[in-house]
Amino acid sequence: MKKVSELNNLPACAIIYSPYHTQHEIWPSSLQVQRVLKKFKTMLEIKHSRKMVNQESLLRQRIEKANEQLKKQRKENREKESDWWR
Template identity: 50%
Template sequence: MTRKKVDLTYIKNDSKRKTTLSKRKNGLVKKINEINILCGIEACAIIYTPDNPQPEVWPSESGVQSVLSRLRGVSELEKGKKKLCQESFLRQRIIKAQAQLRKLRNEIRKKEVTLLMFQYLNAKNNFDNSRMIDLNDISNLIDQNLEKIENYISISQAQKVKPFVDNGGETMSSFVNHVKGYETNVEAIQNDVLSMDLINDNGDEIKP
Protein backbone atom coordinates (compact mmCIF):
# COMPACT_ATOMS: atom_id res chain seq x y z
CA MET A 1 0.00 0.00 0.00
CA THR A 2 1.47 3.33 -1.07
CA ARG A 3 1.72 6.19 1.39
CA LYS A 4 -0.51 9.19 0.89
CA LYS A 5 1.28 12.16 -0.61
CA VAL A 6 1.82 14.91 1.94
CA ASP A 7 0.44 18.34 1.12
CA LEU A 8 3.32 20.68 2.02
CA THR A 9 1.29 23.67 3.16
CA TYR A 10 1.03 25.41 6.51
CA ILE A 11 -1.24 23.52 8.93
CA LYS A 12 -3.79 26.01 10.26
CA ASN A 13 -5.30 23.73 12.89
CA ASP A 14 -3.32 24.32 16.11
CA SER A 15 -3.76 20.85 17.57
CA LYS A 16 -2.89 19.08 14.34
CA ARG A 17 0.10 21.37 13.77
CA LYS A 18 1.53 20.67 17.24
CA THR A 19 1.07 16.93 16.78
CA THR A 20 2.79 17.05 13.41
CA LEU A 21 5.65 19.12 14.87
CA SER A 22 6.23 16.62 17.65
CA LYS A 23 6.24 13.63 15.28
CA ARG A 24 8.44 15.28 12.68
CA LYS A 25 10.88 16.60 15.28
CA ASN A 26 11.32 13.17 16.83
CA GLY A 27 11.69 11.63 13.38
CA LEU A 28 14.33 14.19 12.42
CA VAL A 29 16.38 13.55 15.56
CA LYS A 30 16.07 9.80 15.01
CA LYS A 31 17.39 10.10 11.45
CA ILE A 32 20.32 12.26 12.55
CA ASN A 33 21.16 9.74 15.26
CA GLU A 34 21.03 6.89 12.73
CA ILE A 35 23.34 8.59 10.24
CA ASN A 36 25.70 9.43 13.10
CA ILE A 37 25.92 5.79 14.19
CA LEU A 38 25.82 4.10 10.77
CA CYS A 39 28.24 6.41 8.97
CA GLY A 40 30.36 7.66 11.84
CA ILE A 41 29.90 11.34 11.03
CA GLU A 42 29.46 14.38 13.24
CA ALA A 43 25.98 15.87 13.06
CA CYS A 44 23.77 18.01 15.25
CA ALA A 45 20.31 19.55 15.39
CA ILE A 46 19.12 22.90 16.74
CA ILE A 47 15.34 23.24 16.84
CA TYR A 48 13.37 26.33 17.85
CA THR A 49 9.67 25.87 18.55
CA PRO A 50 7.04 28.60 19.08
CA ASP A 51 6.15 27.41 22.58
CA ASN A 52 9.72 27.17 23.88
CA PRO A 53 12.08 30.18 23.86
CA GLN A 54 15.05 27.90 24.47
CA PRO A 55 16.20 25.77 21.52
CA GLU A 56 16.20 22.00 21.66
CA VAL A 57 19.60 20.61 20.72
CA TRP A 58 20.88 17.19 19.79
CA PRO A 59 22.98 15.31 20.84
CA SER A 60 23.98 17.85 23.51
CA GLU A 61 25.15 21.43 23.83
CA SER A 62 28.79 20.31 23.78
CA GLY A 63 28.11 18.16 20.71
CA VAL A 64 26.49 21.09 18.92
CA GLN A 65 29.39 23.38 19.85
CA SER A 66 31.86 20.83 18.46
CA VAL A 67 30.08 20.68 15.09
CA LEU A 68 29.68 24.47 14.91
CA SER A 69 33.38 24.96 15.70
CA ARG A 70 34.31 22.75 12.76
CA LEU A 71 31.92 24.73 10.55
CA ARG A 72 33.42 28.06 11.60
CA GLY A 73 36.88 26.72 10.80
CA VAL A 74 35.97 26.18 7.15
CA SER A 75 36.94 29.01 4.81
CA GLU A 76 34.23 30.99 3.02
CA LEU A 77 35.50 29.66 -0.31
CA GLU A 78 35.05 26.05 0.80
CA LYS A 79 31.63 26.81 2.26
CA GLY A 80 30.48 28.28 -1.04
CA LYS A 81 31.32 25.08 -2.92
CA LYS A 82 28.76 23.09 -0.94
CA LYS A 83 25.99 25.67 -0.77
CA LEU A 84 22.90 24.80 -2.79
CA CYS A 85 19.63 26.64 -2.34
CA GLN A 86 16.35 25.29 -3.66
CA GLU A 87 16.51 27.55 -6.71
CA SER A 88 20.00 26.35 -7.62
CA PHE A 89 19.00 22.74 -7.04
CA LEU A 90 15.97 23.04 -9.32
CA ARG A 91 18.04 24.85 -11.95
CA GLN A 92 20.56 22.01 -11.99
CA ARG A 93 17.77 19.44 -12.29
CA ILE A 94 16.24 21.37 -15.20
CA ILE A 95 19.58 21.63 -17.02
CA LYS A 96 20.18 17.90 -16.56
CA ALA A 97 16.67 17.04 -17.77
CA GLN A 98 17.09 19.28 -20.82
CA ALA A 99 20.37 17.56 -21.71
CA GLN A 100 18.72 14.14 -21.42
CA LEU A 101 15.83 15.34 -23.59
CA ARG A 102 18.21 16.61 -26.30
CA LYS A 103 20.07 13.30 -26.28
CA LEU A 104 16.83 11.34 -26.59
CA ARG A 105 15.60 13.56 -29.43
CA ASN A 106 18.88 13.10 -31.30
CA GLU A 107 18.64 9.32 -30.93
CA ILE A 108 15.04 9.30 -32.17
CA ARG A 109 15.91 11.56 -35.10
CA LYS A 110 18.83 9.34 -36.07
CA LYS A 111 16.54 6.30 -36.16
CA GLU A 112 13.97 8.23 -38.23
CA VAL A 113 16.60 9.33 -40.75
CA THR A 114 18.03 5.81 -40.96
CA LEU A 115 14.56 4.43 -41.68
CA LEU A 116 14.00 7.08 -44.37
CA MET A 117 17.34 6.25 -45.96
CA PHE A 118 16.46 2.57 -46.27
CA GLN A 119 13.03 3.44 -47.63
CA TYR A 120 14.68 5.47 -50.38
CA LEU A 121 17.10 2.62 -51.08
CA ASN A 122 14.15 0.24 -51.40
CA ALA A 123 12.31 2.70 -53.68
CA LYS A 124 9.43 3.05 -51.22
CA ASN A 125 9.90 6.82 -51.20
CA ASN A 126 10.91 9.26 -53.90
CA PHE A 127 12.91 12.43 -53.51
CA ASP A 128 10.21 14.65 -55.07
CA ASN A 129 8.19 14.79 -51.85
CA SER A 130 11.16 14.99 -49.50
CA ARG A 131 11.85 17.84 -47.15
CA MET A 132 15.20 19.55 -47.44
CA ILE A 133 15.94 18.97 -43.76
CA ASP A 134 15.40 15.22 -44.24
CA LEU A 135 17.72 15.13 -47.24
CA ASN A 136 20.41 17.05 -45.35
CA ASP A 137 20.14 14.70 -42.37
CA ILE A 138 20.31 11.65 -44.66
CA SER A 139 23.40 13.10 -46.35
CA ASN A 140 25.08 13.65 -42.97
CA LEU A 141 24.19 10.14 -41.85
CA ILE A 142 25.63 8.63 -45.04
CA ASP A 143 28.85 10.61 -44.56
CA GLN A 144 29.13 9.32 -40.99
CA ASN A 145 28.57 5.73 -42.10
CA LEU A 146 31.10 6.05 -44.93
CA GLU A 147 33.65 7.32 -42.43
CA LYS A 148 32.91 4.29 -40.22
CA ILE A 149 33.39 2.01 -43.22
CA GLU A 150 36.73 3.59 -44.14
CA ASN A 151 37.96 3.26 -40.56
CA TYR A 152 36.76 -0.33 -40.41
CA ILE A 153 38.55 -1.19 -43.66
CA SER A 154 41.76 0.53 -42.54
CA ILE A 155 41.79 -1.33 -39.23
CA SER A 156 40.98 -4.66 -40.88
CA GLN A 157 43.69 -4.26 -43.53
CA ALA A 158 46.24 -3.21 -40.91
CA GLN A 159 45.46 -6.32 -38.87
CA LYS A 160 45.89 -8.54 -41.94
CA VAL A 161 49.07 -6.84 -43.16
CA LYS A 162 50.94 -7.60 -39.93
CA PRO A 163 51.10 -11.40 -40.48
CA PHE A 164 52.58 -10.82 -43.96
CA VAL A 165 55.27 -8.60 -42.47
CA ASP A 166 56.01 -11.07 -39.69
CA ASN A 167 56.02 -14.08 -42.04
CA GLY A 168 58.53 -12.99 -44.67
CA GLY A 169 57.86 -16.13 -46.73
CA GLU A 170 54.67 -14.72 -48.31
CA THR A 171 55.04 -13.49 -51.88
CA MET A 172 54.05 -10.03 -53.04
CA SER A 173 51.38 -11.47 -55.34
CA SER A 174 49.74 -13.26 -52.42
CA PHE A 175 49.74 -10.03 -50.47
CA VAL A 176 48.13 -8.09 -53.34
CA ASN A 177 45.47 -10.76 -53.81
CA HIS A 178 44.75 -10.66 -50.09
CA VAL A 179 44.20 -6.90 -50.14
CA LYS A 180 41.99 -7.15 -53.24
CA GLY A 181 39.86 -9.65 -51.39
CA TYR A 182 39.11 -6.98 -48.80
CA GLU A 183 38.20 -4.45 -51.45
CA THR A 184 35.60 -6.81 -52.91
CA ASN A 185 33.92 -7.02 -49.50
CA VAL A 186 33.31 -3.27 -49.17
CA GLU A 187 29.64 -3.60 -50.05
CA ALA A 188 29.08 -6.26 -47.40
CA ILE A 189 30.88 -4.17 -44.80
CA GLN A 190 28.80 -1.14 -45.75
CA ASN A 191 25.57 -3.06 -45.21
CA ASP A 192 26.79 -4.23 -41.80
CA VAL A 193 27.65 -0.71 -40.66
CA LEU A 194 24.42 0.82 -41.97
CA SER A 195 22.38 -1.90 -40.28
CA MET A 196 23.93 -1.00 -36.92
CA ASP A 197 21.80 2.15 -36.80
CA LEU A 198 18.63 0.09 -37.21
CA ILE A 199 19.19 -1.83 -33.99
CA ASN A 200 17.25 -0.43 -31.06
CA ASP A 201 18.21 -0.52 -27.40
CA ASN A 202 16.58 -3.95 -26.93
CA GLY A 203 18.56 -5.48 -29.77
CA ASP A 204 15.55 -5.70 -32.11
CA GLU A 205 15.94 -4.74 -35.74
CA ILE A 206 13.71 -1.96 -37.05
CA LYS A 207 12.22 -3.05 -40.33
CA PRO A 208 12.10 -0.31 -42.98
Protein backbone atom coordinates (compact mmCIF):
# COMPACT_ATOMS: atom_id res chain seq x y z
CA MET A 1 0.00 0.00 0.00
CA LYS A 2 2.86 2.36 0.79
CA LYS A 3 4.37 2.01 -2.70
CA VAL A 4 1.03 2.55 -4.39
CA SER A 5 0.30 5.63 -2.27
CA GLU A 6 3.60 7.11 -3.49
CA LEU A 7 2.07 7.14 -6.95
CA ASN A 8 -0.75 9.49 -5.98
CA ASN A 9 0.29 12.00 -8.68
CA LEU A 10 -0.42 9.38 -11.31
CA PRO A 11 -3.72 7.72 -12.16
CA ALA A 12 -3.03 4.62 -10.08
CA CYS A 13 -5.02 2.12 -8.13
CA ALA A 14 -4.53 -1.22 -6.43
CA ILE A 15 -6.63 -4.26 -5.70
CA ILE A 16 -4.80 -6.44 -3.21
CA TYR A 17 -5.66 -10.07 -2.57
CA SER A 18 -4.13 -12.00 0.29
CA PRO A 19 -4.22 -15.71 1.09
CA TYR A 20 -4.47 -14.72 4.74
CA HIS A 21 -7.57 -12.54 4.46
CA THR A 22 -10.95 -13.30 2.94
CA GLN A 23 -11.57 -9.67 2.00
CA HIS A 24 -9.43 -7.86 -0.58
CA GLU A 25 -8.18 -4.29 -0.15
CA ILE A 26 -8.89 -1.54 -2.66
CA TRP A 27 -6.82 1.64 -2.84
CA PRO A 28 -7.80 4.46 -2.88
CA SER A 29 -11.49 3.57 -3.42
CA SER A 30 -13.73 1.45 -5.62
CA LEU A 31 -14.85 4.55 -7.49
CA GLN A 32 -11.25 5.62 -8.15
CA VAL A 33 -10.41 2.12 -9.40
CA GLN A 34 -13.31 2.33 -11.84
CA ARG A 35 -12.11 5.74 -13.06
CA VAL A 36 -8.55 4.52 -13.58
CA LEU A 37 -9.72 1.43 -15.46
CA LYS A 38 -12.02 3.53 -17.66
CA LYS A 39 -9.17 5.91 -18.46
CA PHE A 40 -6.88 2.97 -19.25
CA LYS A 41 -9.48 1.44 -21.56
CA THR A 42 -9.92 4.77 -23.36
CA MET A 43 -6.15 5.07 -23.83
CA LEU A 44 -6.05 1.57 -25.33
CA GLU A 45 -8.87 2.43 -27.73
CA ILE A 46 -7.06 5.60 -28.84
CA LYS A 47 -3.82 3.69 -29.35
CA HIS A 48 -5.68 1.02 -31.33
CA SER A 49 -7.38 3.60 -33.55
CA ARG A 50 -4.01 5.27 -34.24
CA LYS A 51 -2.64 1.95 -35.42
CA MET A 52 -5.64 1.48 -37.67
CA VAL A 53 -5.07 4.89 -39.24
CA ASN A 54 -1.40 4.08 -39.72
CA GLN A 55 -2.26 0.75 -41.36
CA GLU A 56 -4.75 2.46 -43.63
CA SER A 57 -2.21 5.04 -44.78
CA LEU A 58 0.40 2.31 -45.23
CA LEU A 59 -1.97 0.35 -47.46
CA ARG A 60 -2.78 3.48 -49.46
CA GLN A 61 0.94 4.10 -50.01
CA ARG A 62 1.46 0.50 -51.13
CA ILE A 63 -1.44 0.71 -53.57
CA GLU A 64 -0.11 3.98 -54.96
CA LYS A 65 3.36 2.48 -55.38
CA ALA A 66 1.94 -0.63 -57.08
CA ASN A 67 -0.07 1.58 -59.47
CA GLU A 68 3.07 3.55 -60.35
CA GLN A 69 4.98 0.33 -61.01
CA LEU A 70 2.11 -0.93 -63.17
CA LYS A 71 2.14 2.27 -65.26
CA LYS A 72 5.90 2.01 -65.68
CA GLN A 73 5.68 -1.64 -66.74
CA ARG A 74 2.89 -0.90 -69.25
CA LYS A 75 4.98 1.89 -70.77
CA GLU A 76 7.99 -0.43 -71.09
CA ASN A 77 5.81 -3.11 -72.67
CA ARG A 78 4.41 -0.63 -75.23
CA GLU A 79 7.95 0.48 -76.11
CA LYS A 80 9.10 -3.12 -76.54
CA GLU A 81 6.07 -3.93 -78.70
CA SER A 82 6.67 -0.93 -80.93
CA ASP A 83 10.37 -1.89 -81.28
CA TRP A 84 9.41 -5.43 -82.16
CA TRP A 85 7.10 -4.34 -85.01
CA ARG A 86 9.75 -2.16 -86.61
